[in-house]
Amino acid sequence: MKKKPNTILTHAGSKPAEYHGAVNVPPHRMSTIVFNTYAEFEKVPNVPFSYGRAGTPTSAAFEEGIAQIEGAYRSVSTPSGLSAILTALLAFAKQGDHLLLTDNCYGPARKTSEEVLRRFGVDVEYYPPMIGADIAKLFRPNTKLVFMEAPGSLTFEVQDIGAITDAAKKAGIRTAIDNSWATPLFFRPMDLGIDISVMAATKYIGGHSDAMLGVVSANEDSWPHIKRAALMLGLCAGSEELYLGTRGLRTLHVRLPHHQKSALEIGAWLQQQKAVKRLLHPAFPSCPGHENWKKYFTGSTGTFSVILHETRREKIAKMLDGMQIFRMGFSWGGFESLLFPEQPKPSRTASAWEETGFSLRIHIGLEDAEDLKADLDAGLKRLEG
Ligand SMILES: Cc1ncc(COP(=O)(O)O)c(C=O)c1O
Incomplete structure (x- = not known):
């Protein structure tokens, strides 16, 4: 049955049968996860949970809910919106690559790009937010990602997301967007062909000003890069924050x-x-x-x-x-x-x-x-x- 967003938000990730009928997946405080047999142990990493940093039932519930409302292949949670942005950028950038970031992006995203990415030899270039299809003029053979934010932080310009995405697609360049403002309730990046959506779940998703949380969602092609980057950066959100993130989804x-x-x-x-x-x-x-x-x-x-x-x-x-x-x-x-x-x-x-x-x-x-x-x-x- 194809469910509407309100129904998805109300139930996604809930597993009462696994939690004695409780409708909420509780915060799992897990680092160690033990295996009953050597045969089970041998299956790592192809098991749902192997070690706290790589995911818990609490992170899985939140990520399942987000992926469903984003219409994404999968999502991964991070400890903040900023770390979600950094994950999206680092997943595709190596020394010598070129990244295009909108000039009106969230200030710390800009600083992170300069102080982390540029320091490691990634060429970060800012583009005028209202550039539209002319973004193609900035593409280089080594351009790996176009990062958008709509509306932009502080000045609220809304980019021509479709024109930018189409131009990047034609050139074989991936696209990502910071979707914290609209959330997938009011804008669905994946439907427009954007590869990666990041959100500061600290904002509307959590909704109660009591949790720092980020999330990156990706289509199938981009997912392995995103998951790998989050794992390699050692990013894992706290169990209370993940619980609050999922609770926030219920009333978004x-x-x-x-x-x-x-x-x-x-x-x-x-x-x-x-x-x-x-x-x-x-x-x-x-x-x-x-x-x-x-x-x-x-x-x-x-x-x-x-x-x-x-x-x-x-x-x-x-x-x-x-x-x-x-x-x-x-x-x-x-x-x-x-x-x-x-x-x-x-x-x-x-x-x-x-x-x-x-x-x-x-x-x-x-x-x-x-x-x-x-x-x-x-x-x-x-x-x-
Ligand atoms: C548009 C946008 N993206 C990302 C972030 C970063 O989120 P966090 O504070 O959870 O790191 C913020 C925070 O204000 C934001 O406004």
Whole structure:
């Protein structure tokens, strides 16, 4: 029976028959795994579980759930979103290879590429996020991977994912995308022919701001490279985190529409406020790549930015220090609303970010949208006062 995403999310990975009827696979605290007979021992590595680092029933449950909603061949969990990104990059890069990364990718992914990959002789090049099919002009005989992120961190441009993927496919180059923002509920990379999808499960998948977790999903052709890289890097997520990741899957389809609805309502209100210069939310025409969002995504989530007219530090501080519900924090995807001030300009090298204003990266949580608006309204008044 072909199941719809909500049913998959509710049940994937659950094995009551193996756990005395319990619907949740418990956290397995396993390093040692023993074998009953020499014949069993001889089958390693072709056994489900052989040693804690290589996988446990708890990681298998989470990975099964993710692979099912991604429509991937298989998935592997990692201890953070950043380690998931590094796994995807390292799986295909060796000394002398060329990798293309979108210029608006998550900042630490950029740093990791430079401080790990470049140090080991991999040529990392950034490309303008809105390059589309022209990405082909950057391909070299040694280009191994094109890494996308849509929408991009902080500036929220939505790339022409389809055009980039098609160009790479024609050239025999693999593609990967950071899908943490949309999750497979609102964008399915594999359906578009992307080879690898990475997510910071720390964000919407976990959803409760209490677990660091990453996951890499791959099609059949890319899977052996991904699994091997995760194994060789010694990456294994903690059992509590994996348990929380799977628990997060159970309510993802209930939480995301709430984040979406409140963020759309608050985004529409924010863009009418005179302190706001520009709204960078993929579902609004003011966001670069809005047309691409319409083409490829089936929904939007709760994370976006606004550019403010005001740039004076003391005014920004007055606004932020008085917030009653929004807290200042770097994360997003949890139940709570967050914001933080940012100036995205300095991290670009392939394409200029023309906006000069100060931006606020906002995550709309599960609170009442009217309360959130009132908190922002009072904040904007402090900014203007
Ligand atoms: C788009 C994106 N990808 C990856 C990550 C990294 O995730 P983690 O913090 O779990 O390493 C983040 C974290 O903020 C992110 O925003």
